[in-house]
Amino acid sequence: MLHGIPASPGIVIGKAYVFAKQAPRVEDKSISEDEVANEIDRLQHSIERSEKELQKVLQLTEQKVGSQKAKIFEAQIMILLDVVLFDSIRLRIRKELKSAEYAVHREISKYQQMMMNSSDEYMRERAHDVEDVKNRIIRNIQQEKLISRFEPNSIVVSEILTPADTVLFSRNAVLAYATDMGGTTSHAALLSRSLNIPSVVGLKEVTKLVQAGDTIVVDGYTGNVILHPNEETLIRCKERNEEHEYFETSLKEIRELTAQTLDGKIVQLSCNIEFSEEAENVHTKGSHGIGLYRTEGLFLRTENYPSEEEQYSEYRSIVEKSAPYKVVMRTLDIGGDKVVSNPTNEENPFLGWRGIRVLLDRPEVFLTQLRAMLRASAFGEVWIMLPMISGLKEIRRTKELLERAKKELREKTIPFDENIKIGAMIEIPAAAVIAGDIAQEVDFLSIGTNDLIQYLLAVDRGNEVVAELYQEFHPAVIKTIHHIIKEGHRAGKPVSMCGEMAGDPVALLLLLGLGLDEFSMNPHILPEIKKIIRSVSYSEAEEIARRVLEMKTENDVKDFLKVNLHTMVPDLLLE
Amino acid sequence: MIEKEVTIRNRAGLHTRPAAALVKIAAQFKSEFFIYKDGFEINGKSIIGVMTLAAEQGSSLQLKFEGDDEEQAMQTVVGLFERGFDEM
Numbered sequence: 001m002l003h004g005i006p007a008s009p010g011i012v013i014g015k016a017y018v019f020a021k022q023a024p025r026v027e028d029k030s031i032s033e034d035e036v037a038n039e040i041d042r043l044q045h046s047i048e049r050s051e052k053e054l055q056k057v058l059q060l061t062e063q064k065v066g067s068q069k070a071k072i073f074e075a076q077i078m079i080l081l082d083v084v085l086f087d088s089i090r091l092r093i094r095k096e097l098k099s100a101e102y103a104v105h106r107e108i109s110k111y112q113q114m115m116m117n118s119s120d121e122y123m124r125e126r127a128h129d130v131e132d133v134k135n136r137i138i139r140n141i142q143q144e145k146l147i148s149r150f151e152p153n154s155i156v157v158s159e160i161l162t163p164a165d166t167v168l169f170s171r172n173a174v175l176a177y178a179t180d181m182g183g184t185t186s187h188a189a190l191l192s193r194s195l196n197i198p199s200v201v202g203l204k205e206v207t208k209l210v211q212a213g214d215t216i217v218v219d220g221y222t223g224n225v226i227l228h229p230n231e232e233t234l235i236r237c238k239e240r241n242e243e244h245e246y247f248e249t250s251l252k253e254i255r256e257l258t259a260q261t262l263d264g265k266i267v268q269l270s271c272n273i274e275f276s277e278e279a280e281n282v283h284t285k286g287s288h289g290i291g292l293y294r295t296e297g298l299f300l301r302t303e304n305y306p307s308e309e310e311q312y313s314e315y316r317s318i319v320e321k322s323a324p325y326k327v328v329m330r331t332l333d334i335g336g337d338k339v340v341s342n343p344t345n346e347e348n349p350f351l352g353w354r355g356i357r358v359l360l361d362r363p364e365v366f367l368t369q370l371r372a373m374l375r376a377s378a379f380g381e382v383w384i385m386l387p388m389i390s391g392l393k394e395i396r397r398t399k400e401l402l403e404r405a406k407k408e409l410r411e412k413t414i415p416f417d418e419n420i421k422i423g424a425m426i427e428i429p430a431a432a433v434i435a436g437d438i439a440q441e442v443d444f445l446s447i448g449t450n451d452l453i454q455y456l457l458a459v460d461r462g463n464e465v466v467a468e469l470y471q472e473f474h475p476a477v478i479k480t481i482h483h484i485i486k487e488g489h490r491a492g493k494p495v496s497m498c499g500e501m502a503g504d505p506v507a508l509l510l511l512l513g514l515g516l517d518e519f520s521m522n523p524h525i526l527p528e529i530k531k532i533i534r535s536v537s538y539s540e541a542e543e544i545a546r547r548v549l550e551m552k553t554e555n556d557v558k559d560f561l562k563v564n565l566h567t568m569v570p571d572l573l574l575e
Numbered sequence: 576m577i578e579k580e581v582t583i584r585n586r587a588g589l590h591t592r593p594a595a596a597l598v599k600i601a602a603q604f605k606s607e608f609f610i611y612k613d614g615f616e617i618n619g620k621s622i623i624g625v626m627t628l629a630a631e632q633g634s635s636l637q638l639k640f641e642g643d644d645e646e647q648a649m650q651t652v653v654g655l656f657e658r659g660f661d662e663m
Binding site for chain 2: 074075078079081082083084085108111114115126130
């Protein structure tokens with residue numbers, strides 16, 4: 001048995017599909033005459049796709065680091081357009097009857113070898129560029145095969161999953177994920193949770209120990225992965241699964257009820273989503289709208305930046321599905337680990353070009369998104385939320401752009417909500433410190449705990465080596481959250497939370513007692529959170545928060561909160 | 576078939592930009608175009624081939640043209656080399 005970090009709940013028994021993500025491996029594979037046309041087709045697709053990818057990278061690089069560095073990609077694109085080169089590759093496929101990737105590998109490696117042998121350092125560097133472009137072509141050829149070769153209803157076992165991989169596999173009925181790396185708040189974990197796919201991350205060597213086709217058990221409640229389970233284990237797993245299902249049914253009964261404490265305090269519960277498909281799921285969980293719609297999903301799915309029309313139709317569909325409740329839309333938050341395409345090779349992407357910084361540097365992308373959001377607001381309540389705000393200047397600049405977008409729509413007599421609300425995510429410690437000033441400038445504040453905690457504690461939440469230092473209940477985190485809520489309320493503005501912490505049952509009493517107005521979380525946890533709120537009293541929660549604010553260590557806080565939660569809600573299934 | 580020897584005159588040699596310019600110009604002609612250097616033969620219409628040559632300033636290359644418009648191709652290409660790829 002292996003033990004990792006439980007990232008998304010559920011127990012699943014199934015066959016493993018081991019997904020290798022390193023440099024593409026190429027086998028010397030022969031093909032038959034009949035397969036030639038197909039192989040040449042695959043080659044062509046891959047060239048086109050590789051070119052599109054590189055054009056995007058090139059464009060971004062030119063804008064961010066100048067044309068000097070962009071030249072690398074220019075040269076790679078030229079290689080993709082080299083007719084002579086691809087004629088000889090096609091000839092190899094036809095004459096030698098070899099697979100497309102093998103022909104690419106053989107032909108391009110020839111040049112690469114010649115460059116490597118050069119005494120000139122410049123030339124040896126070029127060999128790396130050639131290797132890059134070769135790997136890209138091969139990866140793109142294999143990508144197609146990967147999907148077609150993937151057996152539906154498998155458990156994906158992988159070193160690491162990028163958000164793009166996670167989405168890609170989820171379209172092929174994946175049962176569960178088990179990965180070597182990653183922490184509970186890595187984006188693959190977040191995504192698998194929002195897609196309702198059980199997953200365990202941080203297993204360190206699951207890819208080494210599991211062979212393709214092995215039957216394994218992935219327990220997303222405890223973080224256990226069982227290899228070669230015996231009959232008895234399988235039965236026990238099924239029983240535990242049933243227990244959980246039973247509990248879930250009991251939660252369904254309170255679905256339509258308000259999230260109200262025993263002494264009458266009402267809070268808002270809403271959901272975090274990434275795809276329009278999820279908006280339907282949200283209602284069945286009894287959520288009051290969407291507290292965080294991550295627009296990156298749409299950008300991950302499209303090759304280039306989606307057009308205003310594409311964005312508008314996606315946003316409108318979410319707004320319509322969520323009515324009569326509101327949808328809080330976060331403007332594009334590319335960067336950090338959520339990379340659509342980050343060509344600049346930043347040494348420290350989390351402290352680099354991401355969130356509002358990207359948008360303000362690329363006003364045309366920002367304006368397109370703002371117009372699309374405004375247009376969707378004609379069909380239901382939309383709030384706009386800005387990621388990675390560090391000061392007032394960014395908010396004021398955004399408001400100018402928003403006014404410009406509104407003016408453009410007015411001129412075309414396109415309807416939108418004139419009083420659309422705009423809010424700031426508080427996730428950078430600087431913003432937390434000046435939360436009062438920010439609250440004066442916007443309509444609402446939303447605490448993004450995942451980033452706030454990692455910036456406050458200087459811990460990379462995706463880095464398993466230091467993942468244990470990522471502490472939700474660190475006294476500094478609690479005091480900061482307290483400060484943000486207090487400052488927001490002083491300005492008369494509502495304060496919500498859309499990080500993982502908002503859906504943590506253990507944190508609930510504390511956050512409720514600190515006066516948080518809205519909790520936005522992953523849909524699967526919402527019924528449980530509602531059950532807790534309906535079982536406790538606000539005045540007790542306030543007292544608990546007061547006590548917690550005086551505690552000195554995370555362990556003291558955690559133990560205290562757990563004991564209280566168990567006492568107040570005894571029938572909770574806490575793993 | 577015509578053969579002609581040229582010398583790289585621009586300082587940076589046949590790096591990416593000149594290589595691209597050379598391939599682009601060669602592609603305008605029907606004639607086949609090969610470059611020889613140190614025992615290597617490279618198709619002059621292939622960017623990856625020309626990049627592989629690593630021809631630095633001062634080195635000399637043997638050019639070979641073969642086809643209907645070989646004379647014109649030769650003059651245009653040699654002109655490009657003589658102007659140092661307009662980089663001097």
